[in-house]
Structure formats: structure tokens, C-alpha cells
Amino acid sequence: MNIERLYNWLLTIGVLLVVVAVFWSLYAYGVVGQIVAKDGLRPNTVIVCIYSFGGSCELLEEAATAKGAIAYSPVVFWIGILLFVGSIILNLTHGGRDSADKSRGAALQRLLIPIDRISTLVGHIFAWCIVLLTFAVSYEVFSRYVIGRPTTWAFDASYILYGALFTMAGAYALCRNAHVRGDFLYRSWRPRTQAGMDLALYFLFFFPGILAFIYAGYSFAAQSWMVHEHSAFSPAGPPIYPVKTLIPFTGILLLLQGIVEVIRCLICLRTGVWPPRLHDVEELEKVILEQHQTKEGAAP
Numbered sequence: 001m002n003i004e005r006l007y008n009w010l011l012t013i014g015v016l017l018v019v020v021a022v023f024w025s026l027y028a029y030g031v032v033g034q035i036v037a038k039d040g041l042r043p044n045t046v047i048v049c050i051y052s053f054g055g056s057c058e059l060l061e062e063a064a065t066a067k068g069a070i071a072y073s074p075v076v077f078w079i080g081i082l083l084f085v086g087s088i089i090l091n092l093t094h095g096g097r098d099s100a101d102k103s104r105g106a107a108l109q110r111l112l113i114p115i116d117r118i119s120t121l122v123g124h125i126f127a128w129c130i131v132l133l134t135f136a137v138s139y140e141v142f143s144r145y146v147i148g149r150p151t152t153w154a155f156d157a158s159y160i161l162y163g164a165l166f167t168m169a170g171a172y173a174l175c176r177n178a179h180v181r182g183d184f185l186y187r188s189w190r191p192r193t194q195a196g197m198d199l200a201l202y203f204l205f206f207f208p209g210i211l212a213f214i215y216a217g218y219s220f221a222a223q224s225w226m227v228h229e230h231s232a233f234s235p236a237g238p239p240i241y242p243v244k245t246l247i248p249f250t251g252i253l254l255l256l257q258g259i260v261e262v263i264r265c266l267i268c269l270r271t272g273v274w275p276p277r278l279h280d281v282e283e284l285e286k287v288i289l290e291q292h293q294t295k296e297g298a299a300p
Contacts, residue, residue, distance in 0.1 A: 007091040011088075014082070015080070017077070020076060020080075021074070025072045029043075029060065029222050030222075030228065030241065031064060032060060032067060033046075033225065033227075035067075043220075044222075046219075046222050052074060057074075120172055122253060123168070136157040136158055152236040168253075170250055170254050171254050191274050192272055210251055210255050213247075217247030218247070221241070221247055225241045225244075229244070
């Protein structure tokens with residue numbers, strides 16, 4: 001196994017273990033949340049138990065043991081973090097040995113594409129929500145107006161599927177540079193000016209917002225797991241606490257992709273050129289603009 005493949009595996013497993021730790025901690029809190037909340041471990045404070053071994057987090061283990069459930073262990077979270085950090089160190093120190101370009105910029109570039117692949121994979125998986133959403137709405141229209149028997153689940157299915165698609169596609173949109181911006185100004189700037197503005201905005205707004213998003217999202221999810229929340233908008237009343245678990249997951253993916261975008265900004269500030277991104281589908285407007293620029297550059 002070469003260094004690049006080992007780095008990709010360590011990175012992927014590290015991110016996966018962090019995601020597992022978040023889900024496991026929420027599940028564990030859902031089992032004993034109403035018990036430990038009386039002792040002060042409420043949904044807005046339980047997030048520290050993802051990584052903490054002592055203090056009030058011991059209440060989770062004690063309550064889970066008393067109920068005969070498997071207690072959450074922060075070891076999973078820390079193993080994931082160590083694998084993630086270790087993969088980065090491995091890539092920076094030993095990656096690219098067979099590459100002709102051994103510069104620091106090339107080493108940083110090798111960090112970006114695997115994380116882009118993770119964001120892209122998640123985006124592609126949740127893109128299938130569009131197909132399921134189309135089926136659910138179409139069936140509801142048919143059942144309501146043709147058969148005369150409206151469903152009890154289509155409304156819940158529509159907002160659950162759309163919510164899952166909207167949140168989990170955030171990191172994918174960021175890695176494709178597809179989020180909304182003032183393009184009528186931005187596209188006229190030089191790459192270094194674009195990178196400098198992006199870098200400032202990431203630290204002023206993006207990272208504080210995403211960290212608050214993760215903290216608040218985990219609290220919302222913990223509250224939902226504690227009461228085993230079900231929808232109150234239809235007679236079917238499906239459980240929605242698994243769906244709210246996607247909120248902290250989205251924050252983690254956006255934070256990870258945001259770090260990648262900051263690295264891209266630093267590379268652009270150094271070289272004056274944006275580093276290449278992982279190839280994927282493009283908006284038609286962007287393709288037309290690139291073709292127009294290519295023709296202008298080829299014209300005598």
C-alpha cells in the first residue's frame with residue numbers, strides 16, 4: 001500500500017469515527033437523557049461528553065450501566081481525531097515521494113482532494129433524496145386527487161427529505177465553490193484579491209457561524225433524542241430525532257471543508273492561481289463563461 005492510499009484510508013476512517021462518536025453519544029443520551037437531565041446534564045451541556053472522560057459525563061456511564069445499556073466512550077472520538085491528524089502528518093512528511101513536485105504547495109494540495117471526495121460522496125448520496133421526494137409528492141397528488149385518499153405521511157416525508165438534502169449538500173456545494181456570492185463583483189477581481197477576501201470572510205463569519213451551528217445543532221439533536229421526538233404535523237407522526245442528528249453532522253462536514261477552502265486561499269495568495277478542484281458536474285453558466293474566456297485567450 002503506497003503512502004497516498006494509506007493517507008486516504010486513515011483520513012476516511014478518522015472522519016467516520018468522529019461521525020460515529022457523535023451518533024453514539026446522541027443515542028446514549030437518548031437512552032438515559034431524562035434521568036441525567038435531573039442531575040444537571042442537560043441537552044445544551046452534554047456536547048462536552050463527546051470528548052470528556054470525567055466530570056458530569058460520568059453520569060452518562062453510570063445511568064447507562066444501571067439500565068443495562070452500552071455506555072458511550074470518548075475513546076472513539078479521540079481515535080478518530082488521532083487518525084485524522086496522523087493522516088495529515090503522514091501526507092505532509094512522506095506523501096508525494098514519487099511526485100516531481102515536492103513543494104509545500106503541492107503537499108498542501110494533496111490534502112485537499114481526499115476531503116473534497118468525502119464532501120462529494122456525501123452530496124451524491126443525499127442527492128437521491130430528490131428522487132424519493134419526487135416520488136412522495138407525485139404519489140400524494142395521485143392519491144389525493146385521483147383515488148380521493150390523501151396519505152398521512154407525504155407531508156412529513158417531503159420536509160424531512162428536503163431538509164436532509166438541503167443540510168447534507170452544504171459541504172458538497174462548498175467544495176464545488178457553488179454557494180451564493182456577489183459574482184458581479186467577485187469574478188472581476190484578480191485571484192489574489194478573491195483569495196484575500198475569502199480568507200477574511202472565512203475567519204470573520206464562516207468559522208464562528210459553523211462552530212455555533214455545531215454547538216446549537218448538537219443541543220437540538222440531544223433534546224430531540226431525549227424525548228424521542230415525533231412529528232406533530234400529521235397523523236402518521238414519524239420520528240424526527242434521527243433527522244435532527246444530521247444537523248451536527250452537517251456542521252462537522254462544513255467545518256472540515258472550510259479548512260480545505262482556507263488552505264486553497266493560502267495557496268492562491270502564494271502562487272496567484274487558484275489550485276485545481278476535484279472534477280465534477282458544473283453549472284452551465286460557469287461552463288459558458290470558461291469557454292468564453294478560453295476563446296478570448298486564444299484570439300490573436
